Amino acid sequence: MSAIRKWFILFIVALQGFLGPLSSSIYASCIDSIVLRRSLGASSTLINATISLYVFTQGIAPMMWAALSERYGRRLIYLGATSIYVGSTIGCALSQRIGVFVVMRIFQSIGASAAQAVGAGTITDLFLVHERGNAMGLFFLGPLIGPVVGPIAGGYINEYIGWTYIFWTLAGMGGFVLILMLFFLPETSALVLERCKIRRKLQERREKAVNDKRSRQQQLDTKPVVLLASTPYALAYGFMYFVISSLPHQLGYRYQLTSSQIGLSYLANGVGNAVGAVLSGKHADWLLRRKKQQQEEHGQQQQLEPEIRLSAMWMGILLLPIGELIYGWCVQAHVHAAAGLTGLFILGVGVGIVQTPSNTYLVDAYNGYSASVIGASNLLRSTFAGCTPLMAPTMLRSIGNGWSMTIFAVMSIMSGGCIYIVQMFGQRWRTLNAS
Structure with a gap:
């Protein structure tokens, strides 16, 4: 398969992966809208809870x-x-009661979530190990920039043509992706392609192997390597959702910005996410190539350890608390909005840097179970991201934005310990589990 076709397939899959995070918070900047609350017959707190449920x-x-x-x-x-x-x-878009809206949001989340795990399997199918860092960095831009691009678009759509058109727009985008998949997305799973060509006896053996794989997948989310490698990104993603859900109130209350202006403020975090994800993916691939080159110079033929990629996460662990502290205390002290948005940008870069090596490492470490292991990691990430918007109102009322982000900064620094442990013992644990 040509390189152009591989990247085009990845582009289609990435579009599906972008829909989920985009839809999660696209109406965040208009939650306080009187029209939205009256249309659904619900309070802004209940509508905000639908983001966590999603x-x-x-x-x-x-x-x-x-x-x-x-x-x-x-x-x-x-x-x-x-x-x-x-x-x-x-x-x-057609919902007129909050109950119907909640049910539709659950199914919307189920449909949009497929690429979050299956996309990792597609990347494993298409790309060699030294190419995956860059591919994963580009693919996982969706979970990073979707939650911040959404409120920008949603703020303008709500302000000028109404909140229902937010969902009509998303439906149109989903339809476009579906058409691309129908005509241009082939089957890439080597296991499925082989199964179509072999005799029934071999097919039954492979199906048994798949069943074994599924039973093993249920254990992936409890393996120390998966938990530890996923925790720094899960925490960072949760803290990002804390900011995303509380940003409209913080900026609207302290700086009297309109919904469209608040939406534009999300750009700071979104651009930071994109920069961090792309750079860390390239950095992780470079670390792997450098190690391979060093081995060749010394005449060694050892298999490269995927733990090498994790070194690319340390810059993110440094930037996360810096961004959190700048954003938290600048907004708390009512410093010019540009200062807080600078902190938001640094926070975004940190989240992006932590994300790509973490996901790529898990794909490399559990190469035969890439979709399942990313699914397990995604469960941990989404749990944190779902909890923090629910915590935000109480924390902000009780201790304020500055101290809330200080707590998160301390937790971000401590999460670096997870990276260190995996770098030290990850290979040994994986070898023991395989034996």
Whole structure:
């Protein structure tokens, strides 16, 4: 398969992966809208809770999609999930009661979540190990910039044509992705492709192997390596959602910004996320190539340890608390909005840097279970991201933005210990588990 075709397939899958995070918070900047509250017959607190519910569902559903994709292939899962997304998004636009809206949001999250896990399997199918860092960095831009691009678009759509058109726009985007998948997305799973060519006896053996894989997938989220390697990114992603959910109130209350201006403020975090994700992916690949070159110079033929990638995360661990402290205390002290947004940009860079090496390491470390292991990691990430918006109102009322972000900064620094432990003992634990 040509390089152009591989990247085009990744582009289509990344678009599906972008829909989920984009939809999660696209109406965050208009939660306080009187029209939205009256249309659904609900308070702003209850509407805000639907964001957490959506993110919680995004943590659970990919586990199902990952297991199904490893048995029935990637293409079928992408098509089915995207169809669910389009249908439920139309349902959100037509909702006139909060109960219906909540149900539609759950199905929207289920449909949009497929690529969050299955996309890692597609990357494993298409790219060699030394190419995956860059591919993963580009693919996982969706979870990073989607939650911050969404409120920008949602703020303008709500302000000028109404909140229902937010979901009509998303439905149109989902339909476009579905058309691309129908015509241009082939099956990439080597297991499924082989199964179509072999005799029934070999097919039964491979199906048994898949069943064993699915049972092992249920254990992935409890393995120390998976938990430790996922924790720094899960914490960072949760803290980002804390900021995303509270930013409209913080900027609106302290700086009297309109919904469209608040939406534009999310750009600081979004640009930072994109910069961090791309740079760390390239850095992780460079670390792997450098190690391979050093081995060749010394005549060594050892297999490269995936733990090498984790060194690229340390800059993110440094930037996260810096960004959190600058943002938290500048907003608390009512310093010019540009200062707080600078902190938000640094925080975004830190989240992006931590994200890409973490996910790429897990794919390399559990190469045969890439979709499942990313599904397990995604569960941890989405759990944190779903909890923090619920915590935000109480924490901000009790201790303020400055001290809230200080607590998060301390936790971000401590999460570096997880990286150190995996670098020291990750290979040994994986060897013991494989034996």
